[in-house]
Amino acid sequence: MSRIVMMGPPGVGKGTQAALLAVALGVPAVSTGDLFREHVRTRTPLGLEVSGLLAAGEYVPDAVTNAMVADRLAAPDAQNGFILDGYPRTLPQLGELDRMLGDLSTTAGTNPGRTLPQLGELDRMLGDLSTTAGTNPGRTLPQLGELDRMLGPATPLDAVVLLQADVEEIVARIVLRAEQQGRSDDTPEVVRRRIEIYRAETEPLADAYAERGLLLRVEGTGSLDEVTARIRAALDHDEAAA
Numbered sequence: 001m002s003r004i005v006m007m008g009p010p011g012v013g014k015g016t017q018a019a020l021l022a023v024a025l026g027v028p029a030v031s032t033g034d035l036f037r038e039h040v041r042t043r044t045p046l047g048l049e050v051s052g053l054l055a056a057g058e059y060v061p062d063a064v065t066n067a068m069v070a071d072r073l074a075a076p077d078a079q080n081g082f083i084l085d086g087y088p089r090t091l092p093q094l095g096e097l098d099r100m101l102g103d104l105s106t107t108a109g110t111n112p113g114r115t116l117p118q119l120g121e122l123d124r125m126l127g128d129l130s131t132t133a134g135t136n137p138g139r140t141l142p143q144l145g146e147l148d149r150m151l152g153p154a155t156p157l158d159a160v161v162l163l164q165a166d167v168e169e170i171v172a173r174i175v176l177r178a179e180q181q182g183r184s185d186d187t188p189e190v191v192r193r194r195i196e197i198y199r200a201e202t203e204p205l206a207d208a209y210a211e212r213g214l215l216l217r218v219e220g221t222g223s224l225d226e227v228t229a230r231i232r233a234a235l236d237h238d239e240a241a242a
């Protein structure tokens, strides 16, 4: 149980909880917000490209975000697991994460989110392989390599934790955090914009993961320790049920 996505509206505390869970499970917390902020702080080309979007509370384009996450998840420390915080945030990002994790093989038959064209293509390749295996010396290593790529490593997600909280509490928290950390994207207008974008772009991902039986809804209000305990209980219960 160590490949986990943390979802939730801005300010619900998912970054803090993701970091605590990562320490408890001995895997890295991968926060796209932190990665972007670090690029902005050190003025890398990526940082310069995204700083305006972050300041306005707008999402960074999927292609940019996907490339950054793919790079991070390829690092050695992420091979045994990770807690993803802030990714995926859009349906295309969800699809891209599936691809990165080689989700097709391990969820085939249980994953209603997979697309027919993908399945058709895989069937065709498997058909080719089974009917020619052992008899057709002409099949090439590159074809097998491609099939391996499609089947992917057996590293699907274990769970998606959705932290929930009401908007009033969230806004109060963000204002407090702004005072403590001085984040430039924490003005009330930008916070409102981020919540609006979250509802439109990110909330639908919860349904997609729920359909796969991966979603764990956890109440995000209360003290930090209470929320941590609730997350652990939900994950333990889920693991016991698996």
Ligand SMILES: Nc1ncnc2c1ncn2[C@@H]1O[C@H](COP(=O)(O)OP(=O)(O)O)[C@@H](O)[C@H]1O
Pocket: 009, 010, 011, 032, 033, 034, 036, 053, 054, 057, 058, 059, 060, 061, 065, 085, 086, 087, 088, 089, 090, 093, 185, 194
């Ligand atoms: N997966 C993502 N896709 C697009 N933009 C992202 C993504 N993750 C982070 N960002 C950018 O970084 C900003 C800060 O993200 P984050 O630290 O997760 O804050 P919060 O969850 O509190 O809004 C976002 O408002 C957005 O501009």
